[in-house]
């Protein structure tokens with residue numbers, strides 16, 4: 077059955093209302109819950125979809141997938157109490173919407189205690205997990221203290237009345253960080269919530285928040301737990317009136333007159349009753365038929381990657397946006413679990429597609445804020461979690477014109493190369509299409525600066541590095557990694573002779589930069605696929621990429637600002653320069669969420685603790 081396209085209007089996420097603004101302390105406070113609700117993700121007339129989403133607990137109508145956008149200012153602190161409200165009306169817990177693989181190394185409340193202190197006994201629970209759902213929220217791209225970062229083992233359950241006996245209510249780092257939070261900020265955590273502080277000391281940038289609970293991030297995010305966090309102001313912003321306006325105002329929930337639009341693109345599959353589909357076994361992927369063996373290395377449910385068959389943009393399948401002949405600023409986020417996107421604007425959505433795009437993208441920013449200068453791009457390659465802040469200039473497009481945002485990335489993992497030559501592009505009828513633009517007459521003059529005259533703030537280089545770490549990405553057949561599937565994906569280090577040592581989440585920390593150190597991390601990708609590598613707590617600079625036997629290539633023009641996620645291509649070394657200026661325990665990982673959930677994630681520590 078096919079889902080009709082370009083029926084529903086694109087939803088522009090309104091601004092998340094805050095609880096209060098304290099001018100004395102410079103603190104903006106929010107209480108943001110996670111709830112389950114139904115939303116019209118499919119076109120009108122089709123069944124609604126049960127999803128999870130964030131919202132302000134004081135305003136029930138704000139619960140939405142994706143979340144309302146959080147607006148923050150450089151120099152003001154944002155304080156958020158994140159509440160797990162995955163409960164029904166009687167206060168009983170809600171089970172997961174999607175099949176949980178309880179044989180992976182995951183948050184695992186029934187056996188959660190076993191994982192504390194790196195106990196060598198992994199106690200998986202046979203059968204599908206149907207208990208309460210752990211969550212913990214990470215502000216992706218934020219440079220925050222460890223207790224506010226959303227560490228994967230700082231998860232917590234809802235404060236349910238029917239919590240089964242013997243369940244761990246929280247992960248092993250919940251209390252550690254909660255205690256620290258209380259000492260530093262007087263912020264009390266109670267099972268069911270956590271209070272995080274975001275310093276907002278970075279550059280103006282497009283950040284996002286999403287769930288990060290250990291081993292079920294792929295499921296919690298797929299169910300809907302993601303939203304934008306726009307950091308504005310400070311010396312690295314361009315100032316009012318220069319870029320397409322207006323920016324959303326706090327408390328404005330109409331959301332319909334903005335020329336600056338955050339756009340999160342995600343692939344999802346649906347059952348005919350409108351519910352979300354996520355594969356319940358590896359049979360979906362590679363014909364695995366069992367036996368179900370929880371104590372063996374055969375994780376029965378986990379899929380190495382999942383590529384869904386429908387495109388959802390800002391929480392609607394294939395929406396349409398009316399635009400005027402003026403400049404728009406789109407903040408694109410690839411919010412897919414595993415899919416790389418190659419976006420283009422064209423005049424016809426399916427074959428035969430015109431060879432040249434109808435309009436270029438002018439990229440002005442990436443993960444960590446503005447680029448030093450705008451970069452014209454015919455197409456936007458974005459890996460999961462990467463952001464592209466772009467201007468699209470519709471000024472010369474006549475009213476009545478229809479344009480399409482298409483995707484020519486593969487329906488599989490991405491290894492680099494050119495669509496149509498090196499890999500087949502996404503299905504032109506489904507995942508190859510994203511959204512439609514309909515150009516309407518101009519209603520008011522466009523006073524924004526033409527891109528050719530745009531002056532962007534400079535990016536200070538990070539300076540000399542004091543050491544280089546040689547790290548690696550591995551895909552191994554492994555029975556030795558606790559809880560991992562037969563093809564575990566791992567990070568690791570190269571030893572002094574250059575031999576890879578793959579390491580899982582539970583292995584001792586190997587990356588331990590000193591506080592204030594600047595380092596080069598040299599990522600050797602020993603797998604067949606490209607991986608988006610994300611480092612928490614920092615915004616780094618891409619140094620270069622080097623294929624085997626070749627000279628290093630400088631970063632792409634659109635990678636010359638600050639980034640928090642970088643694509644590491646197969647058979648190549650990717651070098652990034654990082655300054656670690658916040659002490660604490662963080663993590664770095666592949667942002668293909670199925671990889672992250674199967675050990676392709678490692679803790680790191682800044683400064684001695």
Ligand code: C2O
Pocket residue numbers: 214216286288461610612665667
């Ligand atoms: Cu966007 Cu560690 O995550």
